[in-house]
Amino acid sequence: MEKPAIEGGKPVRKEFLPFSLPWLGEEEEKAVVAVLRSGWITTGSKTAEFEEKFAKSVGAKHAVAVSSATAALHLSLVATGIGKGDEVITSPYTFCATAHVIEYTGAKTVLADVQKDTFNIDPKEIEKKITPKTRAIMPVHYAGHPCDMKEIREIAEKHDLHIIEDAAHAAGTEYDGKRIGAESEAACYSFYANKQLTTAEGGMLVTNDDAIADKARSLRLFGIDKDAWKRYTKSGKWYYEVKALGFKYNMTDIQAALGLEQLKKIEEFVRLRSKLAEFFSRELGSIEGLTIPRVKPGVKHGWYLYPLLLNLDELKIDRAKFIEAMAAENLGCSVHFVPIHLHPYYAQKYGWTRGDFPVAEWLYDREVSIPFFPKMSGQDSADVVEAVKKIVGYYRR
């Protein structure tokens, strides 16, 4: 049996392959340079154009461009009036941003455990967590697999709750034949460096609710009138009023120019991601010791990540050792996510410990995000498969 590099064997490849890399081309370079030369670099016409095209691409009424998905999520909560004394239900299996925004408003973070097959919030667990104080549900479309929105919408309707979707992973995701956001009260996309579509940093609040869109447009720039950015144009007026305690959450035209170019390529990016996922699943699906990601019928997966699960009872190593072994083969891996309730801030504030959200913990102990991005070459993806097979083969019980 071939020895893994961590045991002194020969590494699968010489050059390190990171877990993720953005795909930026000449088009992005040209678009950014054009903005730099235009004399108008912050929020302006490019941002407005990006909003219009993004809304159209997902089939939603409004899109409000902001500085991050975190900002979009925070604004959604503020725009729906959520604050102190309220409770918001979300998934423990997410990035800290999802819970942080609830904390920013002064509301209480309530967690409902996830489903083993999709890593997504379990509607049955949501129902158990509803109290008279519950005001909203924040589903997270993990890795780009849509949540069970039909069930979640039924619960929200029954209890008169808002639904604010963390769509940070959902570029390209479809549910019931429609893109995430097409039927949403609020869906928040991320354009962080390693997301499917990037503006380096950036986010989009997609909504079909006129009032949320109006409030978000004002709140993203200090609570000034919604077209505040126009005050320096020829048609602009110097006078403005602050009508609410808003934030500095606007997107720049440099970011929007990047986003406009990336938006043209998103279908292709997601197609390549699905192809890569198919390849990994075909190659790794029958390997003892591994569980590949599942896709529920009737949905379109956006494939932000390829979350592989290690069957720990069939292996002699744990997830941490597996990632070290992959690094020795010159392959970068990551983990998505450390569950919310295990972070010291949340554990201390809410008294949460291991055992409180058993499915999230079960997934956390086993999940490895292997290198996964559309710019990977055939050799890169073959190397990943070879290394995974070598390590799992060597350490199988």
Ligand SMILES: *Cc1c(COP(=O)(O)O)cnc(C)c1O
């Ligand atoms: C990336 C991410 C965010 C935050 O996105 P930013 O644009 O970096 O603020 C929120 N939720 C999830 C699940 C994420 O992965």
